[in-house]
Amino acid sequence: MLISIFRALILYIVITFSIKFMGKRQISELQTSELVVALLISDIASIPMQNISQPLFSGLVPIVVLVCCEIFVSSFMMKSTKFRKLICGSAIIIIKEGKIQQGELRKLRMSIEDLYAQLREMDVFSIKDVAFAIIETNGKMSILKKSEKQPPDAATLCVKVPEAILDMVVINNSQINESSLSFCNLDKTWLAQTLKKENIDQNEIFIMTVNKNKEFNIIKKSN
Amino acid sequence: MKKTHIAILFFLITIMVCVTNFYLIKNATQTAENYLEEIINLKDQSEFSKATQKCIELNKIWDKKIKILSIFIHHESLDRITQSLKVVNASLENESSLETSKSSISAITYLKALRESEKISLENIF
Numbered sequence: 001m002l003i004s005i006f007r008a009l010i011l012y013i014v015i016t017f018s019i020k021f022m023g024k025r026q027i028s029e030l031q032t033s034e035l036v037v038a039l040l041i042s043d044i045a046s047i048p049m050q051n052i053s054q055p056l057f058s059g060l061v062p063i064v065v066l067v068c069c070e071i072f073v074s075s076f077m078m079k080s081t082k083f084r085k086l087i088c089g090s091a092i093i094i095i096k097e098g099k100i101q102q103g104e105l106r107k108l109r110m111s112i113e114d115l116y117a118q119l120r121e122m123d124v125f126s127i128k129d130v131a132f133a134i135i136e137t138n139g140k141m142s143i144l145k146k147s148e149k150q151p152p153d154a155a156t157l158c159v160k161v162p163e164a165i166l167d168m169v170v171i172n173n174s175q176i177n178e179s180s181l182s183f184c185n186l187d188k189t190w191l192a193q194t195l196k197k198e199n200i201d202q203n204e205i206f207i208m209t210v211n212k213n214k215e216f217n218i219i220k221k222s223n
Numbered sequence: 224m225k226k227t228h229i230a231i232l233f234f235l236i237t238i239m240v241c242v243t244n245f246y247l248i249k250n251a252t253q254t255a256e257n258y259l260e261e262i263i264n265l266k267d268q269s270e271f272s273k274a275t276q277k278c279i280e281l282n283k284i285w286d287k288k289i290k291i292l293s294i295f296i297h298h299e300s301l302d303r304i305t306q307s308l309k310v311v312n313a314s315l316e317n318e319s320s321l322e323t324s325k326s327s328i329s330a331i332t333y334l335k336a337l338r339e340s341e342k343i344s345l346e347n348i349f
Contacts, residue, residue, distance in 0.1 A: 071230035
């Protein structure tokens with residue numbers, strides 16, 4: 001059983017590193033090749049983890065080979081559009097200028113119910129509101145609503161809006177995040193001064209956010 | 224270092240590990256097989272004490288090699304060979320010619336099977 005612990009730990013580290021190495025993506029955004037590798041890795045890793053008579057290398061070697069293949073394939077896909085199209089396919093337009101492309105739906109084996117369900121998930125409750133709907137290579141649907149159905153934005157309304165500023169977490173559970181501080185062009189001295197001015201100790205802070213305008217928000221730890 | 228370069232490096236290391244594994248198995252099984260053939264010859268000449276000495280030597284060598292081989296090979300197949308080598312040793316100590324022949328041949332068969340299973344051939348791939 002002790003061996004299983006070591007094996008599980010080694011495989012956990014290898015898989016975590018492998019997935020990180022392949023690139024940070026959500027499962028729903030996986031391309032075909034990535035999905036295949038993710039499924040295979042999880043399956044391959046479980047065998048030597050459970051069966052201690054199987055050498056660990058019999059699991060590690062295929063994992064490394066699969067991850068390397070995935071990197072090579074994705075690198076080659078960046079260089080060759082034809083290869084990318086071969087592996088990932090291409091985006092398919094299923095609603096074009098408000099008209100459902102029935103042939104494309106048949107090719108995708110997608111029923112009208114599936115189409116409506118996906119539209120509803122995107123807060124579209126009438127097909128008449130959609131100008132274009134595209135099934136992306138990762139299987140997700142993107143839509144472009146008809147101009148009259150799109151909510152007006154500041155530019156359309158000719159309204160001047162303040163510039164969007166990103167709030168960064170500089171203290172998380174009493175721990176200072178230096179990269180967030182430097183992102184806001186601030187340093188630890190400013191932080192110490194601010195905390196002193198606010199008469200609060202760093203250890204009392206649950207979360208502190210700051211933006212580039214030096215506007216901050218502090219949430220204290222609860223008892 | 225680019226990600227592709229790291230992948231190439233890892234891929235090459237993996238290939239190197241696999242090639243090393245192949246040669247380690249080939250070397251270990253071939254050595255054991257030669258020893259066993261020698262043991263059979265000595266047994267045929269009724270030189271049981273010399274054959275026993277050879278077998279003890281072989282078991283010692285195998286015990287050393289198994290430590291490295293178990294990193295790469297399924298432990299059960301290695302255990303099977305170890306067990307059959309012990310049987311050869313026991314039958315030689317009992318000076319049983321028939322048992323020695325039987326156990327030596329089965330050990331050689333296991334060694335050959337192990338070596339063959341690592342060869343890059345169509346039957347192994349498919």
